Each structure stands twice: as C-alpha cells, then as structure tokens.
Amino acid sequence: MHNMSDIIEQYIKRLFEDTNEDVVEIQRATIAQRFDCVPSQLNYVIKTRFTNEHGYEIESKRGGGGYIRITKVETKDATGYINHLLTLIGPSISQQQAYYIIDGLLEKGHITERESKMIHAIVDRETLQMDVMSRDIVRANILKRLLPVINYY
Known part of the structure; x- marks a missing residue:
C-alpha cells in the first residue's frame, strides 16, 4: 500500500x-x-x-x-538536465539537496539503483566526517566532478 x-x-x-x-x-x-x-x-x-x-x-x-x-525543466536530454543540476550545486550543497539530485538522476534513468546507493554513500555525512561547511563544499565538488562523467556514459 x-x-x-x-x-x-x-x-x-x-x-x-x-x-x-x-x-x-x-x-x-x-x-x-x-x-x-x-x-x-x-x-x-x-x-x-x-x-x-x-x-x-x-x-x-x-x-x-x-x-x-x-x-x-531541461529534461528532454541528459546533457540539458545535467547542466541544469550543475547550475544548482554552487560552491556547497547540503546532504538532503545532494540526495534530491541523486534521486532525480535515478528517476530519470541516468543512473542505476546500485549507482544511486554508491553515490549516496559517498556524499553521506558519515563518510565526510569534517565540519559542516567543509563537508558541504567537498560534497559539492564530488557532485560537480561526477555529473559530467554520468553524462559522458
């Protein structure tokens, strides 16, 4: 149900x-x-x-x-969608916002369930054990490096 x-x-x-x-x-x-x-x-x-x-x-x-x-918005092709996500990230991003991005990628078929779980684990606060500001910056950098790779394959 x-x-x-x-x-x-x-x-x-x-x-x-x-x-x-x-x-x-x-x-x-x-x-x-x-x-x-x-x-x-x-x-x-x-x-x-x-x-x-x-x-x-x-x-x-x-x-x-x-x-x-x-x-x-810009969901017609993968490149447009990924570029849209890249503009949203900025210099830092919260764990929840990162999860929304990952969930959106999964929902639109740009990543698999397995890849989604791996990326969740990578950007999780338990993985990035540092002060909040640094963690949000590192998380943003990870996603900004990852998104073009997803688009490439």
Missing part, C-alpha cells in the same frame, strides 16, 4: 503524461479535497518530490484563485 504522498506524487506525474505538456497547474484545495487530505500534505509532496534537483520549477500563488504551477 502506498502512502498518501506517493499517491499524490503519482497523480501529478500522471497529469504531465496525460497532458503531454511541460507545465501542470493544480489548485491546492481541489487536490486536497480529491485525496481527502490537508493542503499541507500537498505542500510536502511538492517541496520534497518536485524540487529543482528533480528537474522541476515551482510557482505558487496563494489565496482564493491560488494555484501551484509545476514546470519540467
């Missing part, structure tokens, strides 16, 4: 497939009502599963006619 977050995620991804568009617009209240959940559940799904690292941009307007616009 899938949890509510998985169900909402699948529903939104199906909207992309059904419309064959790179933009989907949803209304918080409508989705919450459809799945009989609180709007914050939808916010959680958007915040954790439709991130920049996963290849999406989010635009949100609150209020009466409020909506959430989810746009797929």
Whole structure:
C-alpha cells in the first residue's frame, strides 16, 4: 500500500503524461479535497518530490484563485538536465539537496539503483566526517566532478 504522498506524487506525474505538456497547474484545495487530505500534505509532496534537483520549477500563488504551477525543466536530454543540476550545486550543497539530485538522476534513468546507493554513500555525512561547511563544499565538488562523467556514459 502506498502512502498518501506517493499517491499524490503519482497523480501529478500522471497529469504531465496525460497532458503531454511541460507545465501542470493544480489548485491546492481541489487536490486536497480529491485525496481527502490537508493542503499541507500537498505542500510536502511538492517541496520534497518536485524540487529543482528533480528537474522541476515551482510557482505558487496563494489565496482564493491560488494555484501551484509545476514546470519540467531541461529534461528532454541528459546533457540539458545535467547542466541544469550543475547550475544548482554552487560552491556547497547540503546532504538532503545532494540526495534530491541523486534521486532525480535515478528517476530519470541516468543512473542505476546500485549507482544511486554508491553515490549516496559517498556524499553521506558519515563518510565526510569534517565540519559542516567543509563537508558541504567537498560534497559539492564530488557532485560537480561526477555529473559530467554520468553524462559522458
């Protein structure tokens, strides 16, 4: 049995497939009502599963006619997607952001499950045992060296 977050995620991804568009617009209240959940559940799904690292941009307007616009970015080819990820990394990156990037690569078929687990282990805070600032810099450098290699093969 899938949890509510998985169900909402699948529903939104199906909207992309059904419309064959790179933009989907949803209304918080409508989705919450459809799945009989609180709007914050939808916010959680958007915040954790439709991130920049996963290849999406989010635009949100609150209020009466409020909506959430989810746009797929540069996912047509591996090079565009990898370049998009490289621009997101910057000089340092948190473990959670790194995990989002790795999960996005797996989801889009650019790496295998095994490679995903190996990269998770490499960028994990237990592997990079140093102060937080140094760890985030080293993690960013690892990913910046790794991404072009993934794109090459």
